[in-house]
Amino acid sequence: MNDKENKRISKPELRRLSALLDSHEIEIVQTINQVKFITANQLQRLYFTKTDNRVTNLRRCNRKLRRLKNFGLIADLPRQVGGRKSGSNSTIWAVSSAGYQLLRLDDMTLNATRKRLYEPNILFLEHTLAITETYTRLHEMNQKSKIHDLQVSFEPQCWRSYMKKDGVATFLKPDLFARFAVDDETEDFVYYELDQATQAPSRVVRKCKQFLAYYKSGIEMRVNGVLPWVVWITPSKKRREQLTRYIHEAIPNAERIFRIITMEELETLTFDTNKEED
Structure with missing residues (x-):
């Protein structure tokens, strides 16, 4: 990332930029900030779906992204998903320092300071984009009315604190939390963990046991009255x-x-507890 993308600008200039943006553009910048990194393809599926022609939708998305980039509010990473030959839909976007400052004008809950925008290592980037893909697919399911009233919390808002047996405070750090209705009578609460097959299965088991320790603390039951499902999303059936x-x-x-599912199985995943007793 270059110095321009990390440049701080004055509040009057931020106010001027804010006045030039519509609510849709502000929402796009907010979403990019929430997920940290996102591809043009994912943004198109989230915000540009008015026509049945995906090429037209992607073209409109890229025009909007270029406009926000020209304002200095977002930046594209040097690398692309799948390489340069994958086209503009594989471009990866992040919020610039100026974009973050603009969001703080109306949301003082954001930290006053933030680390400089940087190009992440490939493992962190792939993991973050997998989280973004999960959110994108949940959003699409909500748009298709396969689920309803979707509410999503990203890191670190979805993290939970609790006391271990030894009395030491610790954090449970899921990748994503979602709450949604399946029908008029059923509501699901789900923690999502994105596995990239980069760690030993024993570490995944340890994380599962941490979820159990957190649930035994009783905090989740007191807050939501239910214990959320924990869904591990893996990169392959193997x-x-x-x-x-x-x-x-x-x-x-x-x-x-x-x-435990693959990303392709997310849309068809059900939580039918009756199957557990078959």
């Missing part, structure tokens, strides 16, 4: 089968809380 085996061997009745 990895899904591996994690399923390790988790079920280590945790009795793991199916009562944990689900």
Whole structure:
């Protein structure tokens, strides 16, 4: 990232820029800030869906992104998903320092200071984009009325604090939290963990046990009156089968809380507890 993308600008200039933006553009900048990194493809699926022609929608999306970039509010990363030959839909976007400052004008809950915009390492970037993809697909499900009233919390808002057995305060750090209605009578609460197959299955099991320790603290039940599902999303069926085996061997009745799926299975995932007793 260059110095221009990390440049601080005056409040009067920020106010001038804010007056030039419509509510849709502000919402786009807010979303990019929330997810940290997002591709043009994901942004198009979130905000540019008016026509059935995806090429037209993507073209409109890219025009909007160029406008926000020209204002200095967002920046594109030097690398692209799938390489340069993948086209503009694979461009990765982040909020610039000026964009963050603009958001703070109307949201003082944002930190007064923020680290300089930087190009992340590939593992962190892939993991973050997987979280963004999960959110994008949940949003699409909500738009198609497969779920309703979607509410999502990103890191660090979705993190939870609790006391371990030794009395030491600690954090549970899921990647994403979602609350949504399936029908008029059913509402689901879900923590999502994005597995990139970069860590040993034993570490995944340890994270699962941390969820159990947090649930035993009683905090979640007091807040929501229900224990959320924990869904691990894996990059392949082979990895899904591996994690399923390790988790079920280590945790009795793991199916009562944990689900292990691939990203392609997210839309068809159901939480039918009756199946557990078959």
